[in-house]
Amino acid sequence: MTAIQENLAHVVDDHADHHHEHPSWLAHHFDDAEQQYDSGKLGMWLFLVTEVLFFSGMFCAYALYRNRNPEVFEFCSSFLNEKLGAINTGVLLFSSLTMAWAVRAAQLRQHQLLVGMLGATLGCAAIFLGVKAVEYSHKMEIGLLPGKLYVAQLDGAHGPHKGYLEFICTVPAIVTALCAFYAIYAFATKSLFHQRVAGPMLVAGLCFFGGVGLGQYLEAQEEASKGHGGHAAGHEHHAMVDGHVDHGSHEHAAAPESVHAAETKTAAEIAASAATAMGGTPNVYVSPTELKTPNADVNQRSMAGLFFSIYYCMTGVHAIHIIGGMIVITWLIVKAAREEFHEQYFGPVDNVGLYWHLVDFIWIYLFPLLYLIT
Amino acid sequence: MSVVDRPITAPVHSEVDSYPEHHFLNHSKGFLSWALTLDHKRIGLMYLVGVMSSFALGGAFALMIRIHLWNFKDGWLSNQTYNQVFTLHGAIMVFLFIIPSVPAALGNFLLPVMLGTKDVAFPRLNLSSFYLWVTGLILFLTALSVTGLDTGWTFYTPYSIETQQGGAVLAATFGVFVLGFSSIFTGLNFIVTINTMRPPGMTWFRMPLFLWAIYATSIIQVLATPVLGITVLLLSAERLLGIGIFDPKLNGDPVTFQHFFWFYSHPAVYIMILPAMGIISELMSVHCHKGIFGYRMIAYSSIAIALFGFLVWGHHMFTSGMADVTTIVFSALTFTVSIPSAIKVFNWLGTMYQGTVSLNTPMLYALAFIFLFTIGGLTGLPLGALSTDMHFHDTYFVVAHFHYVMMGGTLVAFLGGVFHWWPKMTGRMFNDKLGIVSAIIVFVGFNLTFLPQFVLGSRGMPRRYATYLPEFQPLHQLSTIGSITLGSGLLLALIVLLMSLVNGKKAPRNPWGGATLEWMCSSPPPHDNFSSAPTVGDPYDFSNIEYDGRVGGYVKRT
Ligand code: HEM
Ligand SMILES: [Cu+2]
8 A cells, every 4th residue: 555545545535445444323435424424414404494495485475465464364363372382382492402402412422311302302292293283173173274174163153073183193192002012012021222212202102192181271271261152252352352353443444345344343243243154155255455455354264264274384384394303303212222322423313403493493483473473 | 634735646547448347337236236226326327317218208298299280270189188298298398307307317427426526425315316206207197197287387376276187286296396305305415515525635616617517506406496395285285175375266366376486496497507507618628628718707607697596586477467666676687697697608608719629429519509508598688678578478489488598508418418428427439420410400400490489489479379370380380390300319319329338339538538537537437436536636627638549538648
């Protein structure tokens, strides 16, 4: 081996030279750990850029339609339960903490702590989804569905229980059951590796149902606190207190062509009349001039449907990202249980962490935009 | 310790002439060694086969259209079928052929070799990009065979929501979604590779211009494609659930769809043209045996095009309903984006000036590119000007414009690139005489097909119509004759390439006299690209590269 070759050994690709051995965690086409780490990191940042742009389309749609029909958005957002949204925000923020802690643990070779932190993150994600499941099913039960499916029955006289929650919960239930079997197997065989994997997975599965329980409790409380009779009344109270939907408070007088929006009507009446209207003609067309009138009927089936379309699209795509995150975190738990990470090789934890913070970050925008702004 | 300080001269010079015994093609054998390969060169070749097959499919549809239009009425396709045929022609050509053509096929093969690395940064991601592309292909074929898509490649709402071909719209939009991610991952992979894997000595300004072009393209792929992803996702939801965001019946806004669509699809035309421009920069300097003129200007103009390209999407919607001010701004911005393109054309001409031009097949394609792209670019300007676009919008003038840039530009450059790097990729020389004939037939056939369409469009022939006024018939027939000529030229090019595999001479290391790194390794390259570390020098310094009759190629003087 010549001196020049010696010098070049690390450079491009002198593959035959095994000067510095390639450890198993270092892919063969990288020169050293640093290059591998930098590549992974840059790759993840670019991926996050694409994610932001992916969501940006929906943020634009939100801005556009909100700008056109602010009253529709105000009215509809009063049906979202801020308490549940706030709890989910807290849960996600906490999970970002545990995720960041996991990165630290990986760097310090604290394998047990790493598994614990990843497990905690996974659990938080599951709680988030559990709460979300309650929110979704609750809205679906009273017909607050996207676009042309929107059939709101706000008078509280909504028909038989349609079982959306049970439906949503079947898959998590199956997964949790499988996790339970896996956990039994892991503890029976006394395999540390399997215990480290199965434990967090089972906990996460149970967390989902914890989230569902929490969500239902709070949803019930919300209804009870609004006293007598059904959702509409509940929301009437809600709306009145916040001055949301009270058309009388609008600056512009009711446009003559908007039938339902008489100045004297209370929110409850509006809601009720909305319910009747919604039972009637499907797909009411609202002309562009009408759309520009601030007092155009906010309860027009299709206009409210548009809000819920945006709501379901944004939170749904976000939830898919949570599920994707849970899958990769599980993969990390497997690797962590094998004690693969160390100060030279923690890129995967770091990068999944970045992804997780982004998912969290997007929710931080979604929560105020959808639930809070009035 | 860096390579620059201690340049090694002509790496393994003794091997220059010998055809390598071991190379990436025979490194391992069997179907799985290809299907599961992580080698960027094999993935590049699989893409090459894939995109060329898609091109053949799209081309068959094109000929069906042209034959149908021979008579002004009663063509051989029903109106409904006609709609499906032009839709599939456009969608296949755009999403399956032209967008992946240069970056994914040639780029995959060349980028690591030109850069001097073993592979791209994420080989597994690279392979999954390929399989995403295959999935997209399958979805498109489903759309084609199940019912047939009839929305036009643009999927404009509300028609795409209302058409009876719902299954096809779903399959195709999902296909576009998947293909989008294939494209994003390729771009991401390339950016990371260029940023983090350049060997010592390979500074940014020693990169071949093809890599600059690929880099700029990758930026667009990463920044624009996600928006297309969410757009087609919302469109699928529109079809499945009726979410109403783009549906005027549900108070949605179809113009929003157009904004979203063109926010991707205008930058996407630069995904198509930038890598082609990169090819031309290489071909020009190598076949003129002269350093590229204005290296930095070309490099910067690629980036400028990538960034400006994001600001002009509105020029596709001048007649769709936008505020007057908005249209004026979009029109003005459209003019600015043509400046960097023009800079490149001047630089290529400057490169040829006083060069020793070898008029071989790749060079002829490159010359054809310059001619055709210039016409295509210049006719973009009347389309970008508000007053004239009011007339030209949705006429054959637009059809001719984008075929001049996409086919005359990208496809011709792609062919030039394929011929140029064919010896490197396959280790075989092709028949240059026949190649030259193919280039001439393609050039003549192309102009015969599309020049008449400018005239047709300016006289008011609308695009996408299955029938037309009798007075347009002569020009349409001219165009049809041209398309058949063009088709035979392309067929000849394919035959020339395939024949070389059967009876082509073994290719030398450096058949054209290039100075970039890919010409330093054997043809075809070994599995790990370089048997010993390459010297990174000026990619356009031809001063010590000379022809050596003994090896039938060029060698670097030591
Ligand atoms: C050099 C600068 C260019 C300018 C100023 C320009 C301008 C325009 C304008 C204003 C339109 C809209 C015409 C209309 O629909 O009324 C258009 C259409 C189009 N351009 Fe260009 N263009 C340029 C380069 C390119 C390039 C490089 C490509 C592709 C490689 C391209 C591909 C297209 C396509 C595909 C369409 C039609 C899309 C459709 O409606 O189906 N253009 N161009
Ligand atoms: Cu454009």
